[in-house]
Amino acid sequence: xxxxxSDDQKQLGAEARRFLQAKCPPATVRAVLEGPQAYDAALWxxxxxxxxxxxxxxxxxxxxxxxxxELCVVAEELGRALAPVPFSSSVFLATEFLLAxxxxxxxxxxxxxxxxxxxxxxxxxxxxxxxxxxxTVQLAATGDRLTGTKIVVADGDIADVAIVxxxxxxxxxxxxVSLFLVDLNAPGVTRGAVxxxxxxxxxxxxxxxDAPAEPLGDAGDGWRLVSEVSDRAAVLTxxxxxxxxxxxxxxxxxxxxxxxxxxxxIGSFQAIKHMLADMYVSAALARSNGYYGAWALSTGAAELxxxxxxxxxxxxxxxxxCAKNNIQVHGGMGFTWAFDCHLFYRRSNLLALNLGSLxxxxxxxxxxxxxxxxxxx
Amino acid sequence: xxxxDTPEEAAFRAEVRSWIDANAPKELRAExxxxxxxxxxxxxxxxxAVAKAWQKKKSDxxxxxxxxxxxxxxxxxTPIERVIWGQEEGxxxxxxxxxxxxxxxxxxxxxxFASEEQKRxxxxxxxxGEEIWCQLFSEPAxxxxxxxxxxxxxxxxxxxxxxxxxxxxxxxxGAHYSDYGILITRTDPNVPKHKGLTMFFLSMKxxxxxxxxIKQANGDSGFNEVYFTDVRLPDAQRLGAVGDGxxxxxxxxxxxxxxxxxxxxxxxxxxxxLCCRVETANGLAVDDPAVRQKLATWAIRxxxxxxNGFRAISAIxxxxxPGPENSIGKLVAGSTMQEIAMFAEELQAQAGIMTDPDLTxxxxxxxxxxxxSPATRVEGGTDEILRxxxxxxxxGLPADIRVDKDVPFNQIPTSAR
Numbered sequence: 001x002x003x004x005x006s007d008d009q010k011q012l013g014a015e016a017r018r019f020l021q022a023k024c025p026p027a028t029v030r031a032v033l034e035g036p037q038a039y040d041a042a043l044w045x046x047x048x049x050x051x052x053x054x055x056x057x058x059x060x061x062x063x064x065x066x067x068x069x070e071l072c073v074v075a076e077e078l079g080r081a082l083a084p085v086p087f088s089s090s091v092f093l094a095t096e097f098l099l100a101x102x103x104x105x106x107x108x109x110x111x112x113x114x115x116x117x118x119x120x121x122x123x124x125x126x127x128x129x130x131x132x133x134x135x136t137v138q139l140a141a142t143g144d145r146l147t148g149t150k151i152v153v154a155d156g157d158i159a160d161v162a163i164v165x166x167x168x169x170x171x172x173x174x175x176x177v178s179l180f181l182v183d184l185n186a187p188g189v190t191r192g193a194v195x196x197x198x199x200x201x202x203x204x205x206x207x208x209x210d211a212p213a214e215p216l217g218d219a220g221d222g223w224r225l226v227s228e229v230s231d232r233a234a235v236l237t238x239x240x241x242x243x244x245x246x247x248x249x250x251x252x253x254x255x256x257x258x259x260x261x262x263x264x265x266i267g268s269f270q271a272i273k274h275m276l277a278d279m280y281v282s283a284a285l286a287r288s289n290g291y292y293g294a295w296a297l298s299t300g301a302a303e304l305x306x307x308x309x310x311x312x313x314x315x316x317x318x319x320x321x322c323a324k325n326n327i328q329v330h331g332g333m334g335f336t337w338a339f340d341c342h343l344f345y346r347r348s349n350l351l352a353l354n355l356g357s358l359x360x361x362x363x364x365x366x367x368x369x370x371x372x373x374x375x376x377x
Numbered sequence: 378x379x380x381x382d383t384p385e386e387a388a389f390r391a392e393v394r395s396w397i398d399a400n401a402p403k404e405l406r407a408e409x410x411x412x413x414x415x416x417x418x419x420x421x422x423x424x425x426a427v428a429k430a431w432q433k434k435k436s437d438x439x440x441x442x443x444x445x446x447x448x449x450x451x452x453x454x455t456p457i458e459r460v461i462w463g464q465e466e467g468x469x470x471x472x473x474x475x476x477x478x479x480x481x482x483x484x485x486x487x488x489x490f491a492s493e494e495q496k497r498x499x500x501x502x503x504x505x506g507e508e509i510w511c512q513l514f515s516e517p518a519x520x521x522x523x524x525x526x527x528x529x530x531x532x533x534x535x536x537x538x539x540x541x542x543x544x545x546x547x548x549x550x551g552a553h554y555s556d557y558g559i560l561i562t563r564t565d566p567n568v569p570k571h572k573g574l575t576m577f578f579l580s581m582k583x584x585x586x587x588x589x590x591i592k593q594a595n596g597d598s599g600f601n602e603v604y605f606t607d608v609r610l611p612d613a614q615r616l617g618a619v620g621d622g623x624x625x626x627x628x629x630x631x632x633x634x635x636x637x638x639x640x641x642x643x644x645x646x647x648x649x650x651l652c653c654r655v656e657t658a659n660g661l662a663v664d665d666p667a668v669r670q671k672l673a674t675w676a677i678r679x680x681x682x683x684x685n686g687f688r689a690i691s692a693i694x695x696x697x698x699p700g701p702e703n704s705i706g707k708l709v710a711g712s713t714m715q716e717i718a719m720f721a722e723e724l725q726a727q728a729g730i731m732t733d734p735d736l737t738x739x740x741x742x743x744x745x746x747x748x749x750s751p752a753t754r755v756e757g758g759t760d761e762i763l764r765x766x767x768x769x770x771x772x773g774l775p776a777d778i779r780v781d782k783d784v785p786f787n788q789i790p791t792s793a794r
């Protein structure tokens with residue numbers, strides 16, 4: 001058994017960390033938080049130059065042709081650094097949809113651009129508040145035209161191409177959901193940026209009015225593709241969350257060592273120590289579940305749906321737990337704009353919802369365990 | 378990242394599997410598989426007799442205490458071979474519970490500090506399950522604060538070098554069926570508490586040793602009080618130097634941490650199974666969204682511990698030594714087990730209070746687990762001590778400020794004084 005990343009994979013992680021320490025210090029994140037720009041374009045370009053946007057993309061499309069374990073270690077570093085770039089939208093979602101269902105022409109048209117950072121991709125899914133289900137996907141597809149509105153589309157304001165879930169057969173059935181590829185710079189698309197709890201990652205409302213679109217994958221196969229790609233993205237996002245949780249825990253630990261009160265380091269008080277120990281426990285459980293998800297993703301194992309849900313749940317809980325208690329350990333200073341604690345708190349709560357809520361994933365995990373048990377019986 | 382054995386590991390696993398297949402008490406398998414999360418209980422046979430027979434059989438074939446040297450009753454196996462053995466032994470491993478303190482803690486301490494002659498005398502029968510050992514550490518005034526122990530060992534004045542022991546130990550698992558024990562005592566109360574301790578081993582039949590089972594809150598009696606009244610021990614039964622008992626005890630406790638690989642049960646699979654059978658007002662419990670949220674949280678703790686164990690095994694396979702980060706196992710499993718037991722009761726509503734195996738879901742196991750689980754959060758390091766270990770030894774936070782540091786033991790205030 002070797003339930004660990006290889007030396008080469010760890011080296012890639014170390015390389016990504018060095019790159020991000022140089023190109024994405026907290027000041028870079030803060031510049032996006034406070035400034036007008038939706039993301040850090042220089043960092044995005046740099047990630048493309050490093051090859052990080054095409055880790056799993058075949059070499060014929062300009063990618064590195066490596067595996068998902070390599071992508072996981074890089075995702076963890078992006079999470080630690082709170083990288084203010086459209087990585088998850090473009091790499092975990094748009095690229096994955098293209099790899100899963102794109103035609104040769106669609107892959108040829110978009111993958112090289114996505115890999116080189118020349119283009120940004122996104123995924124437009126939700127139309128209403130509350131959990132997305134087949135019946136909430138009502139954006140109408142008529143032939144090769146789309147009409148309707150998608151809300152809180154991550155990076156919708158800066159993306160060049162969107163994968164859009166639309167309804168090709170009326171009703172509320174999953175079989176009436178199909179995916180489309182839309183060039184967002186074409187006529188018929190309007191976008192409006194929306195403010196969110198984490199301004200370091202941009203979001204927008206996308207409105208389509210007879211917007212030209214190409215089918216992606218088979219008609220009626222959209223919901224299945226969304227589920228498949230969501231599971232893959234769940235593992236990758238879990239690594240982002242694991243990285244964020246670890247960094248928040250380190251910040252809290254460092255502050256507990258440095259801050260003196262009542263004549264002693266606050267880290268010598270058991271109330272603080274036990275809080276930090278619990279943060280460590282949640283981060284460790286997330287990491288171990290994440291490793292299993294990474295194994296399942298990288299090998300295409302039948303266990304992926306359960307492993308992905310477990311990784312997602314554990315990582316969401318860990319990042320939220322570590323980020324909120326990082327503020328608590330910092331006390332009043334943790335609630336100032338100047339300290340970075342709130343950046344982690346914001347991101348942890350954003351990532352907790354970006355692929356559906358915690359309770360949706362909890363529901364999915366138990367349903368999947370149930371399905372497996374009834375198949376076995 | 379893979380779950381595959383190396384060719385050597387695969388060959389070893391095949392050998393283990395075929396031996397176990399040919400020799401294990403298969404008629405008990407089903408019962409052992411379901412009794413894991415609430416202690417071993419076997420309906421038709423004496424668990425001690427079965428445990429001793431299985432241990433002896435393993436020993437005769439060279440499968441006992443795999444990591445010990447052959448001359449002391451072991452196999453000289455590598456750590457990863459020991460893990461593979463544990464995986465293959467599966468439910469039969471629960472039978473070794475009786476020997477776990479002897480094999481995991483007393484044996485390694487004897488190995489490190491006993492004379493060659495003593496090792497050859499005591500270790501092989503310990504490995505074979507013929508002699509059972511216990512660990513006489515905790516005291517009424519020294520549990521989490523182990524170094525606060527008060528059992529006295531004093532040299533006799535007759536020049537023999539013998540020691541006279543007086544005092545009391547408590548929470549000694551299995552003392553009532555043990556043949557030998559390792560015993561930590563205070564030999565010098567005039568120095569700070571960690572510096573005045575000395576370790577011994579002794580026969581539990583030594584005159585002056587009195588064992589009184591403790592009736593536990595759940596009605597069982599797995600632990601004991603052990604009283605020492607003018608117990609005379611030869612100096613040859615001392616382990617380590619006089620005053621060096623704290624360091625000797627750390628050897629014992631470090632070995633406890635190495636006993637990983639089997640993983641601790643949380644009761645999750647049993648609860649999941651219950652939820653697939655119990656009807657609530659909204660249909661099956663497992664289909665209730667509120668139930669699902671709880672189940673999912675316990676599921677990821679259970680899988681997290683499992684894969685944490687796999688990571689530790691991988692580290693062992695690479696030749697590394699598992700560290701204090703493995704303290705999370707019992708911390709997470711103990712409280713999860715208690716939460717799961719309470720929730721399983723809750724699902725059964727009024728019927729949940731009954732303990733009769735014939736009248737309850739899951740044969741009363743959740744009720745037994747409910748009543749046993751508070752002990753899991755206390756024994757072998759309380760939840761709070763484990764959090765201290767994680768905070769201090771994993772995260773590097775400062776130790777608590779000790780008001781008894783550098784104070785001679787006999788001047789430290791105690792509630793007993």
